[in-house]
Amino acid sequence: MLALASCHAASRACSKISARVGVRGRLLRCSSNSAAAPAQAPIEAAARTSGGSPPEYLLRVYQWAYLNPANVPFLDHHLVVNAILWGNADRLMDSAVAEFAPGMRVLQAAAVYGNFSERLARQLGEAGQLTVIDVADIQVQRTREKLAPYPWACVKQGDLSETALEPVEGVCCFFLLHEMPSEVQRRVVQNLLSAVAPGGHVVFVDYHRPHPLHPLRPIMSGVFRHLEPFAESLLDTSIRDLAGDAGDGFTWSHETSFGGLYQKVVARKR
């Protein structure tokens, strides 16, 4: 099934379906966040999903963090994100958001706890367009609530490893890849690259292997071992390598911060 869900940043609900092709899957739901939105060209995001349930790895490893309605309201705070990122949340978020200019049409790959989506929406401004795609219902709903004051933003449900995406000028992937098995990382990276129009770019911010003498290295090794079982595979592979041939048409830049624990990778489509 190929379904095109139109995201209208206007008084029309952006759940309008503009096209359907195929036999499997379901339509993406997308709501405009305000009735007072300016009339703008819609973001058209095509989506192909395989069904209603979250991916196996999310259910098995991250159910407690992203799917459990009892836990999510406690975890979804900037203070929590900042604690997890050792006080670096603002720096990392600012650095990612600054890669996008006002007026751009941007896809945010998955929900992020705290105020990341609001920051990105404010950066793009009302002349811009932000689409967030997340696979989990509860995350979609919460992000819609956060973005309600920004009518140029909308949130859709979809699996980024298989959702067919319409072209955008920018993609922001903030701490998503380390939470996926390596094969899914590969599919997501390649899919996000496929969404970028010529001249556009994809920004990945995620964990990186810290310097051997980093004082937090033993603690982070424990965290990765017990809570983030897919992170090690990301530390062992460059995001450029995950892209495979799909990365050939891009110019790649890479920087690390905080003793190498974090990386920002930017892939610019030539």
Ligand SMILES: C[S@@+](CC[C@H](N)C(=O)[O-])C[C@H]1O[C@@H](n2cnc3c(N)ncnc32)[C@H](O)[C@@H]1O
């Ligand atoms: C962005 S990542 C982690 C971000 C960061 N750790 C934080 O503070 O929120 C978490 C989100 O990724 C979503 N997610 C995981 N796999 C996905 C997939 N294949 N497609 C779309 N969203 C996915 C989860 O539902 C969850 O909301």
